[in-house]
Amino acid sequence: xxxxxxxxxxxxxxxxxxxxxxxxxxxxxxxxxxxxxxxxxxxxxxxxxxxxxxxxxxxxxxxxxxxxxxxxxxxxxxxxxxxxxxxxxxxxxxxxxxxxxxxxxxxxxxxxxxxxxxxxxxxxxxxxxxxxxxxxxxxxxxxxxxxxxxxxxxxxxxxxxxxxxxxxxxxxxxxxxxxxxxxxxxxxxxxxxxxxxxxxxxxxxxxxxxxxxxxxxxxxxxxxxxxxxxxxxxxxxxxxxxxxxxxxxxxxxxxxxxxxxxxxxxxxxxxxxxxxxxxxxxxxxxxxxxxxxxxxxxxxxxxxxxxxxxxxx
Amino acid sequence: xxxxxxxxxxxxxxxxxxxxxxxxxxxxxxxxxxxxxxxxxxxxxxxxxxxxxxxxxxxxxxxxxxxxxxxxxxxxxxxxxxxxxxxxxxxxxxxxxxxxxxxxxxxxxxxxxxxxxxxxxxxxxxxxxxxxxxxxxxxxxxxxxxxxxxxxxxxxxxxxxxxxxxxxxxxxxxxxxxxxxxxxxxxxxxxxxxxxxxxxxxxxxxxxxxxxxxxxxxxxxxxxxxxxxxxxxxxxxxxxxxxxxxxxxxxxxxxxxxxxxxxxxxxxxxxxxxxxxxxxxxxxxxxxxxxxxxxxxx
Numbered sequence: 001x002x003x004x005x006x007x008x009x010x011x012x013x014x015x016x017x018x019x020x021x022x023x024x025x026x027x028x029x030x031x032x033x034x035x036x037x038x039x040x041x042x043x044x045x046x047x048x049x050x051x052x053x054x055x056x057x058x059x060x061x062x063x064x065x066x067x068x069x070x071x072x073x074x075x076x077x078x079x080x081x082x083x084x085x086x087x088x089x090x091x092x093x094x095x096x097x098x099x100x101x102x103x104x105x106x107x108x109x110x111x112x113x114x115x116x117x118x119x120x121x122x123x124x125x126x127x128x129x130x131x132x133x134x135x136x137x138x139x140x141x142x143x144x145x146x147x148x149x150x151x152x153x154x155x156x157x158x159x160x161x162x163x164x165x166x167x168x169x170x171x172x173x174x175x176x177x178x179x180x181x182x183x184x185x186x187x188x189x190x191x192x193x194x195x196x197x198x199x200x201x202x203x204x205x206x207x208x209x210x211x212x213x214x215x216x217x218x219x220x221x222x223x224x225x226x227x228x229x230x231x232x233x234x235x236x237x238x239x240x241x242x243x244x245x246x247x248x249x250x251x252x253x254x255x256x257x258x259x260x261x262x263x264x265x266x267x268x269x270x271x272x273x274x275x276x277x278x279x280x281x282x283x284x285x286x287x288x289x290x291x292x293x294x295x296x297x298x299x300x301x302x303x304x305x306x307x308x309x310x311x312x313x
Numbered sequence: 314x315x316x317x318x319x320x321x322x323x324x325x326x327x328x329x330x331x332x333x334x335x336x337x338x339x340x341x342x343x344x345x346x347x348x349x350x351x352x353x354x355x356x357x358x359x360x361x362x363x364x365x366x367x368x369x370x371x372x373x374x375x376x377x378x379x380x381x382x383x384x385x386x387x388x389x390x391x392x393x394x395x396x397x398x399x400x401x402x403x404x405x406x407x408x409x410x411x412x413x414x415x416x417x418x419x420x421x422x423x424x425x426x427x428x429x430x431x432x433x434x435x436x437x438x439x440x441x442x443x444x445x446x447x448x449x450x451x452x453x454x455x456x457x458x459x460x461x462x463x464x465x466x467x468x469x470x471x472x473x474x475x476x477x478x479x480x481x482x483x484x485x486x487x488x489x490x491x492x493x494x495x496x497x498x499x500x501x502x503x504x505x506x507x508x509x510x511x512x513x514x515x516x517x518x519x520x521x522x523x524x525x526x527x528x529x530x531x532x533x534x535x536x537x538x539x540x541x542x543x544x545x546x547x548x549x550x551x552x553x554x555x556x557x558x559x560x561x562x563x564x565x566x567x568x569x570x571x572x573x574x575x576x577x578x579x580x581x582x583x584x585x586x587x588x589x590x591x592x593x594x595x596x597x598x599x600x601x602x603x604x605x606x607x608x609x610x611x
Contacts, residue, residue: 038413049440144551286441
């Protein structure tokens with residue numbers, strides 16, 4: 001970079017533009033063959049629907065389309081913000097993901113630290129292979145297993161000698177959701193930390209041992225610093241996604257009886273939008289959800305980068 | 314490996330390590346027990362399973378559930394559909410993503426920042442369920458495979474992984490091939506792709522598993538029973554509690570039917586999960602290298 005600029009006087013804007021144009025012309029393959037397919041798909045399937053959020057402000061009907069339907073302004077937003085149902089779904093969404101984050105986030109880190117202590121690679125590999133397995137089980141199968149294990153005639157009730165129908169209890173829903181999530185994802189999530197730890201400097205660790213550091217000190221002064229950056233990035237990504245908690249699992253664990261705890265914003269949007277056909281209102285709810293999500297991401301990124309000496313995402 | 318210095322452990326360290334290994338052991342058990350239970354339960358006699366759970370008397374074991382599941386057409390059709398969707402999606406998605414990541418990996422690529430923003434925005438903001446549904450409808454893609462293959466084909470996260478991986482390959486590769494007169498396309502396919510096998514393997518695995526295990530798009534876009542992937546067949550059996558009629562048609566009493574239906578769920582889970590569980594260990598050697606790329610800042 002330096003070589004290019006130091007000899008010449010300041011380039012004019014026009015010169016810069018022709019330089020860029022020359023690059024594009026010379027490297028047309030990069031644009032037309034490499035980039036274009038992905039760009040087209042992104043514009044069609046991601047950006048067109050973003051324009052479609054206009055129907056959150058319209059009395060949408062199919063015949064007049066997104067651009068022709070009558071304008072209703074912020075009616076839908078007023079409607080759901082004053083609705084107690086909406087508030088409880090919002091709270092459900094927040095509780096589910098915040099508790100999920102608080103319980104689920106540290107476990108992969110602890111797992112990785114423990115795995116890192118196993119010196120025999122054979123055993124370590126076998127354990128890793130086993131704890132990754134649940135990641136390859138589908139959401140539907142996981143939820144099916146949960147439903148069977150917790151059914152009144154299922155093994156958990158058989159062991160406890162009772163016949164509680166857990167899936168109908170709103171108070172049990174969050175625990176079921178979060179615990180099964182940890183069962184499925186914690187092992188796989190540890191992979192990143194394990195990989196980073198195995199790349200961490202062994203010299204540093206050995207020096208610490210020679211200096212008489214005990215296990216906890218080794219973890220605190222050598223191992224955690226080695227994975228700090230990954231922890232930070234993971235935390236930002238996950239905390240920023242608090243509002244976009246997945247539809248698929250919540251929907252597959254819902255029963256009519258546990259809805260008071262299990263109805264979250266995405267399943268609510270599906271119910272009123274696609275099942276009841278109230279497009280405008282449900283799009284407004286979805287838009288609200290996305291906007292909060294983006295704000296959260298920005299805030300979390302800002303806070304973490306302040307705490308982490310300027311290193312954010 | 315063996316030149317590691319000998320470690321003398323204090324009492325406190327021993328206690329901590331013992332507690333740690335116990336914790337790890339418990340976690341391993343918690344993962345293994347449900348998996349093993351499902352497998353054993355799938356071989357049980359329906360009455361035994363219903364009354365006392367699993368048993369280790371082999372006279373109570375039967376492969377009857379597997380016969381019923383494997384004789385069912387819906388399961389097989391679901392398998393065939395899912396295999397086709399996942400393979401097609403993996404091909405399209407990985408190919409397009411690998412291509413797009415290439416110019417984005419070049420520091421001097423004009424417009425790099427702009428295109429990067431275009432892609433990254435879609436990671437955090439989208440039109441949402443309903444506008445996407447309306448679009449797919451207007452494009453007349455409902456009840457076609459394109460509705461589930463195309464909208465998610467550009468995976469920005471994978472794009473970042475691929476881009477970061479390219480950047481870790483030596484820059485001299487392109488300089489050398491340019492001297493030989495290779496175009497970017499020739500360079501990409503003949504020189505770059507062969508050294509990118511680990512990342513291709515990881516992206517392919519992610520895409521395949523993601524498509525194989527998802528059900529939402531298929532649920533809203535594929536109403537035709539002929540087109541339904543395995544997960545939707547599973548959903549009606551496992552979640553909506555409606556066994557495929559053909560599976561239990563020969564049973565007379567309703568009570569008996571309910572017991573067999575419960576048993577069938579276990580066998581269905583084993584049959585449907587086995588392919589991926591057999592497949593992923595072959596990818597294990599790629600996990601570390603592929604995943605590490607992902608942890609580097611994008």
